[in-house]
Amino acid sequence: MCGIVGLFLKDKALEPKLGELLSGMLEIMTDRGPDSAGFAVYGAGAPDEVKLTLRAPEGYDFAGLAAKLGDGVGLSERATHAILTLPAGREAEVRDTLAKVAPDVTVVGAGSRMELYKEVGLPSDVAVRFKLAEMSGTHGIGHTRMATESAVTTNGAHPFSTGADQCLVHNGSLSNHRTVRRNLERAGVAIQTDNDSEVAAGYLSWRMREGRSLGEALEDSLGDLDGFYTFVVGTESGFGVLRDPIACKPAVMAETDQYVAFGSEYRALAGLPGIENAKVWEPEPAKVYFWDRAAA
Amino acid sequence: MNEHVKAPAAPRTLPRESATFDAYTLSEIRRAAATGIYDIRGAGAKRKLPHFDDLLFLGASMSRYPLEGYRERCGTDVVLGTRFAKKPIELKIPITIAGMSFGSLSGPAKEALGRGASAMGTSTTTGDGGMTQEERGHSTKLVYQYLPSRYGMNPDDIRKADAIEVVVGQGAKPGGGGMLLGQKISPRVAKMRTLPEGIDQRSACRHPDWTGPDDLEIKIEELREITDWEKPIYVKVGAARPYYDTALSVKAGADVVVVDGMQGGTAATQEVFIENVGIPTLAAVRQAVKALQDLGMHRKVQLIVSGGIRNGADVAKALALGADAVAIGTAALVALGDNDPKWEAEYQALGTTAGAYDDWHEGRDPAGITTQDAELMKRLDPEIAGRRLANYLSVMTLEAQTIARACGKSHVHNLEPEDLVALTIEAAAMANVPLAGTTWIPGQSGGF
Amino acid sequence: MNASTKSHSFDLATASVRELNAALHALKDGTNASLWQVANPRGLHAIAAGLDAPVTVEVDGPVGYYCGGMNKQATIIVRGAAGVGVAENMMSGRVEVAGDVSQAAGATAHGGALIIGGDAGARCGISMKGVDIVVKGSVGHMSAFMAQAGTLTVFGDAGEALGDSIYEARLYVRGGVKSLGADCVEKEMRDEHRQELYERFKLAGVEGELDPSDFKRYGSARTLYHFHVDNASAY
Structure with a gap:
């Protein structure tokens, strides 16, 4: 149970400010996840x-x-x-x-390009510790965690890496993650923690190892992962968003000429430049969204 | 030998009934085959479960000194909602009345609960169906339940309440909704719930506008804003994963957590749900307490435990395991007169017997409690029934004090898990106390 | 607004939602029909929740969860988008949002009017109990789930499972309906319904701009009102 943020820059001029903007977004999501925080930044x-x-x-x-x-x-x-x-x-x-x-x-x-940092503690403290505000990059995703059934540890913090330059953050609660974990372990995908979100990350890695694209792997998860989830997935060239078909967990997106942003709540987006004129909408259930630098 | 005499018949074995396919099971298969609908009933789990009966207190003797009964004080007061609320609830006894709706219960029954609880200085709780005048008028302390259906929910009643209980689940059906059959949707109940008269009412299992602790935190913030941060906010969960659910209730901002074990009653739900989902109250208490302790919130966020509390010993044991108070539902109804043998002929006519009547949803309760039938309702005199409830609460309190004094405690909250031992390995493992006469706590090394 | 209308401004960049709500709760019924202008809402939660006075609150920007929650009497105008559960359990009064709203808009609301300028997310009007909701855009999936009473009027389209397990609420949709939920059926539009729809247009200030004949009416088939084994798969 958590808060998620993501920021994908279209305007190169904003790249030096990526960390500063992401840090502000993360801090506002503290109420949703006071136990730990983490983020991945795609820089030089x-x-x-x-x-x-x-x-x-x-x-x-x-x-x-x-x-x-x-x-x-x-x-x-x-x-x-x-x-x-x-x-x-x-x-x-x-x-x-x-x-x-x-x-x-x-x-x-x-x-x-991906650098990934996560630690136990209030999101604002975590961001300061890693000097997130000083980082630059093209895009980044972040997570604030309210631990549900697994321990409050750094290992349990998000994002979870799913492969080279790939990582995942999750808000919700999977209801069949023990079975998926057993299947993944049989397929040789090691899961380190009790966290259901790590299982989701491992699942996507496994699908891609089997030759599926990230978008296809996300489509596959609609059939194989049960429960409530909003995923944001970071890759070398962009980020993807997927909500489960019931779509109870919140998700808000905003797009301007300068960026595409994701937040669990609008509050996380409220400090972004030009947000008052952004296109703001909620991602549809069971639909894979993707923003790619090559296409942007 | 006379060759016309028959050989003696071989001895025959007695008819043997299957333990697996016992008489009850067979009757249920026949009922299902005939009707095509699952069995719906009221009350909580009826199967044999490890319970507080399996625990014993270690009274004082040489190493500890007892208090003198009736002379040396043994406090029973409890304050609920000290974390954030400007106006916490102060109760004289650690026994509260659990949420039971107007609709499932008659107006006079709700009045009787209010009268009895108020006489003893404790609280009653509304249910899925809104707040009635009978109840508010006769309850000095009233907890207003906030349920998925929000029947009759309105801000005036929220402001009239002394606390708000956000119901996530109940012990009889963690994860499930309810069903109130048409017979009980009387004109008054229908109006309060904005439903057509006489239809079967289906209740939702999730709240309509939030899911999960991160969103519950925002819901609690809204309820606090609406009530100007005055009222304690309880969060009630059905016992299934009480460690996590308690911890998450605290993280979401609850003042009080209510954990209801599987013996906790319901007005109506599927029998298969009541008997097969959730964990016993005994198994839930220590997990909930551990969650509070791990967060440094034990006694700061109060814990109310319910589900099968029957007497002062149960109260004392729940408190010793770390609860701040208990809630009773089924026992309170019995105190009012539910399932009384004096109505045996009528129970027989309904195909049951006094003590086993649980078709509360059908609205034909001979005792006039779980009904909306105008004639049956008259059988319950709210003043007399209220007095009976007050008597019963008084006895439970005296019993809990008797035990606490014997353990040398000047307040019931000073009972500890170390004052208890278990009679069975199951109870020792669930309650995390040693098997009587040993120092062995099964599973302690593994935790839970 | 009468002659005694007083105007107040409130900036949520410098004051808290708690201070705003405390000031609004202190207003007594009918004594001062005032106008409150609220700046910098920034998606904050529970703005103007629990009001009970004929006050007008204008919020300049997007609000978070439960704006106007349990409203009585007040008129709340949001010049922006609204988060989850706008006007949840409203009793009376009016909540008007210029932009889009998130899921569970008008959830369990008993009365009053909820007017949404843009689209509404999933579960719009879930368990509604008498409110009149007008959505000028489209509504998401599971809208009017278990809706008990009141009207939901949608100028655009409706998502999947519209009106699932509906009781006596009436739904009017101009555009397409992706799918109807269990026990929800299209019903005949009679004069009384065209009249009712026209009243909803008036409520939203668009009477004369739309034709009631362009709308279809949906409501309960009432087959789930009494459990029957042959309907079991619909539960």
């Missing part, structure tokens, strides 16, 4: 490089870790998280090394 990147977002215990020596990974690995630290930038060809080797030399470090996301 190079096609031949990979960014790994790492999470580690408080005070971890990321610099010492980076030194062990050899030359050509860039490091940028933000509180409990760090971004490693490395040549794309080295990803598998670096992941292996990390698993061996740093068992208490988790890779929470990977991709050419």
